[in-house]
Ligand SMILES: Nc1ncnc2c1ncn2[C@@H]1O[C@H](COP(=O)(O)OP(=O)(O)OP(=O)(O)O)[C@@H](O)[C@H]1O
């Protein structure tokens with residue numbers, strides 16, 4: 151294995167994400183350098199460290215409960231490393247476009263598979279290093295103050311190793327997924343369903359396994375169970391820190407060595423899996439014989455013209471067929487299941503009204519994600535919308551319907567789910583479903599407004615349909631719009647009486663107000679966008 | 686396969702061309718580009734470009750890399766807006782009357798990005814919906830095209846699994862389905878195998894001579910331009926340096942009896958290549 155080659159390749163992999171293929175990317179610009187992630191992590195760690203150190207000094211420092219807090223927190227750090235990369239990696243890395251996932255370059259460059267696997271894992275770990283850096287900085291700031299700097303340094307080193315372990319897990323899942331999408335899948339629809347199911351299960355399990363709340367529970371359970379979990383290699387990093395804090399340096403050394411060994415084993419296995427499941431070609435799905443000239447009668451009921459129906463149907467097809475679209479629809483479902491499971495596990499879920507509002511918000515999230523990405527997901531194919539004889543108005547209508555159909559389905563699912571959860575009356579469930587649908591409508595309009603202005607059409611390894619900053623703002627705005635409708639509606643539903651009337655009126659008023667303004671804003675954006683192709 | 690291999694003759698045989706509604710109304714040019722300029726930021730891509738394509742005429746758009754050929758085509762089909770000047774398709778302004786103007790155009794971009802998550806059949810049906818192709822007859826029309834370009838049997842596979850040439854063929858079919866009056870083809874023969882290239886060339890000639898379709902296409906293969914173009918327009922640095930029939934250009938360049946390559950090199954100022962070649966050999 152040539153480590154220099156690995157480093158160069160990792161650099162290229164990170165760069166290929168941040169510099170898209172377009173003419174707009176200036177390779178010299180600082181924000182287009184792979185080093186930005188490193189700098190961001192360092193700055194975050196530094197700021198967190200300073201803030202923590204200063205605020206601890208202000209509260210009087212040692213002698214307090216702080217040492218025991220630090221002692222409790224440090225063993226978590228290696229798991230935080232694994233957890234962030236796993237969750238982020240599964241959310242974003244598994245959806246890489248098929249074209250990039252088969253990593254052309256790796257096929258013809260003189261690279262060994264293990265070099266590619268390691269470089270890819272390093273690139274992933276590096277990309278998601280910022281959250282860990284933040285936590286690390288904060289805890290270290292306190293640890294130094296209470297005289298646990300050494301242990302903090304060890305924990306930091308082990309948690310960086312944890313990042314890499316998480317990335318290697320992702321590599322393994324990715325390698326297997328390659329085959330799952332490959333030659334064996336003759337029946338398109340079933341494999342799509344299976345993939346969606348696997349995705350939900352995977353993300354839910356990992357969300358739960360590495361969720362801080364649940365983690366706290368299970369770690370105390372770990373300690374209660376005593377030495378059982380010491381046999382599980384993924385926890386060795388944490389144990390190394392734990393025994394070090396107890397003063398057993400030899401055991402700590404053994405656990406640390408074990409962690410390194412386990413990381414190597416992961417690398418070895420990832421490499422084996424990659425070689426075994428390697429498929430150079432894009433998967434070839436074959437679908438049943440096609441019937442031409444059936445202009446989507448189901449959509450006709452919505453009063454859409456034939457070109458509009460065609461556009462809607464095309465987008466809906468994409469949800470089933472495109473790996474990178476899957477999270478849009480499934481994320482709300484995941485959010486709901488996680489909160490439900492956590493509630494029933496007793497890890498501190500949300501109850502009552504809070505849960506209903508949360509559920510409604512999760513439901514509108516589908517509409518928001520779909521709407522904000524509805525233009526960016528066209529990527530370079532966007533030219534079709536300009537060359538075809540269709541007006542900006544028709545495209546706008548098609549896009550909003552294409553967002554509302556799946557968003558509406560998710561709202562209905564939420565209503566059912568909440569009804570089931572509370573064993574509540576049909577009326578409550580129906581009311582929440584309606585409120586979520588109304589909120590979805592307003593939120594989708596706003597999402598489309600953002601899409602028309604801030605979409606990103608570049609081909610990247612990891613799809614990024616909207617500029618990250620704009621996406622963040624869109625989520626905040628969308629959530630605010632959703633809550634302004636959901637909160638009064640839910641309060642009204644639960645309280646009944648006079649509150650119900652006020653809540654209902656407020657919810658309707660906000661729906662109309664935000665729906666109309668969002669609609670107008672989005673339409674103006676579409677008209678401007680359709681003047682000229684943005685690339 | 687191709688029945689009777691008629692493709693090798695002048696007649697493109699079974700590929701659907703056929704009469705088109707509305708053809709009789711033809712008076713002037715199918716395409717007129719008048720004093721058009723376009724900049725990308727500070728990069729001037731086109732300056733005062735003026736040319737036209739008449740019905741049944743095949744016009745080749747030639748020029749070195751970066752000359753502005755693709756930009757001109759994007760302006761014509763409405764992907765971009767001219768900074769100055771006017772583009773008319775059968776008399777309709779592309780900017781102010783876009784939807785109606787675009788109905789009559791078929792466009793194949795350079796390296797076309799298709800919807801790769803659709804099968805070719807779904808994609809072509811989608812395009813037919815957008816352009817209002819008669820639902821009753823489109824199936825047989827699409828099938829004939831697929832057969833003619835040897836894509837039969839692949840139409841129910843996702844386009845993502847297609848080779849580059851196969852994608853190019855799908856894009857070409859998509860541009861032809863709605864009986865366009867003007868074809869705007871940006872390097873359409875790229876990546877096509879010799880047989881398919883021949884089919885397309887014959888088809889273009891056939892569409893032009895039989896149905897009066899105007900064709901504007903760009904290419905770097907000057908033999909192709911020489912073989913099928915009625916006229917050529919040569920762009921260099923965003924300006925038209927010459928246009929006319931090959932005979933006219935020959936006269937203009939003062940190169941009697943020479944081929945298009947010599948004319949091209951002379952007109953675009955890339956004539957003296959010995960230095961470059963010498964440097965590359967070192
Ligand atoms: N989206 C864009 N942004 C900025 N500049 C562009 C863009 N598209 C084209 N250009 C520039 O405009 C000029 C003309 O480009 P164009 O693509 O039209 O050339 P072309 O004649 O098609 O070249 P080729 O033969 O290589 O296809 C070039 O200088 C190019 O760099």
Ligand SMILES: [Mg+2]
Pocket residue numbers: 754755756795871
């Ligand atoms: Mg070009």
